[in-house]
Amino acid sequence: MKVICGLGNPGREYEHTRHNVGWWVLESARRAWDYPAFRREGSARLSTGAVAGHDVVLLQPLTYMNRSGRVLAPLRERPGFEIARDLLVVVDDTALDVGRVRLRPRGSSGGHNGLKSVEEWLATQEYARLRIGVGPPPPDVDMVDWVLSGFEEEADERAVGELTAALVPGLELWVAEGPVAAAGLCNR
Numbered sequence: 001m002k003v004i005c006g007l008g009n010p011g012r013e014y015e016h017t018r019h020n021v022g023w024w025v026l027e028s029a030r031r032a033w034d035y036p037a038f039r040r041e042g043s044a045r046l047s048t049g050a051v052a053g054h055d056v057v058l059l060q061p062l063t064y065m066n067r068s069g070r071v072l073a074p075l076r077e078r079p080g081f082e083i084a085r086d087l088l089v090v091v092d093d094t095a096l097d098v099g100r101v102r103l104r105p106r107g108s109s110g111g112h113n114g115l116k117s118v119e120e121w122l123a124t125q126e127y128a129r130l131r132i133g134v135g136p137p138p139p140d141v142d143m144v145d146w147v148l149s150g151f152e153e154e155a156d157e158r159a160v161g162e163l164t165a166a167l168v169p170g171l172e173l174w175v176a177e178g179p180v181a182a183a184g185l186c187n188r
Contacts, residue, residue, distance in 0.1 A: 001081060002051075002175050004029065005059045006090040007068050007114040009148075018134040019065055019147040021160060022090040022114075025132065026058045028164040029171050044071045052176035065114040069121030076122060084126040088174055089118055092147060096133025098156045099163060103130045103170065103186040105179035128179040130167070130186060132160065 006022030014020055030038065030047045038045040038060060045060040061071040075081055084106070091114055096102060106126045109115035119125055135156065137146035151157035170186035 001055045001057065001078075002086050002088070003057045003059055003072075003075065003081075004088045004090065004171060004174075005061065005068075005072060005118075007065055007092075007118075008060060009064050010062045014148065016150045016157075017148050018092050018094075018151065021092040021132045021134060021164070023060050024161065024164045025090045025130070025167055025171075026060060029168050030058055032165070032168045042071075051172055054175050056175055065117075067117055068114045069117035069119070072118060073121040083122055083124060084128075085178065087122075088128045088130060088171070088179070089115065090130045090132065091115060092134045093131035094134055094136050094143065094147065096131060096135075098133055098135045098151075099159045099188070100133035101131065101163065101167065101186050101188050103128065103174070103179055103183040105183075128174065130170075130174075132163065132167075134160065 004026065006026035008020035008023035033049055033051055035047040035049040038047045043061065043063050045062060047058045049056060061068040063070055075083060075087060091112060095110060105128050107129065108125060109119055137143055167186055170182045173185050174182035
């Protein structure tokens with residue numbers, strides 16, 4: 001089994017914010033793979049199916065960004081599940097310009113509170129992460145306000161929205177061959 005976890009915040013007020021780009025990617029994958037609608041299960045929303053001969057779970061934690069790791073903690077005890085091989089976390093990144101993407105097989109949180117939570121609960125940095133650029137905040141805007149707001153430029157929102165669909169083949173390659181192969185297709 002493979003798990004692709006998109007980080008974000010629940011609630012309509014966050015639906016179109018920069019912090020929910022991870023959820024946007026999962027929704028694009030769900031539609032492309034013709035998976036059923038997301039359903040609530042505990043502290044997450046899930047949609048499941050098969051891709052490239054693997055069972056794949058699309059998972060959206062409902063614990064808010066800074067507590068996302070708690071939902072993933074049970075994966076540590078799942079027989080046969082290897083976090084470094086079987087988990088991909090999709091997240092927004094203010095260190096990357098809008099439209100930039102970085103898929104890495106491991107790494108630090110880079111200051112992202114959602115990834116900090118994942119690392120804390122999984123007790124490792126050895127998991128793949130797909131970072132979607134949402135651009136840095138202007139000098140006079142607080143980081144929290146920036147990520148919890150929508151895209152001010154219609155072109156930026158459109159670019160990120162189109163990117164989420166364009167990343168689906170990269171997700172498929174991650175499922176089939178892992179993060180190193182998928183990075184070549186995703187990174188831009």
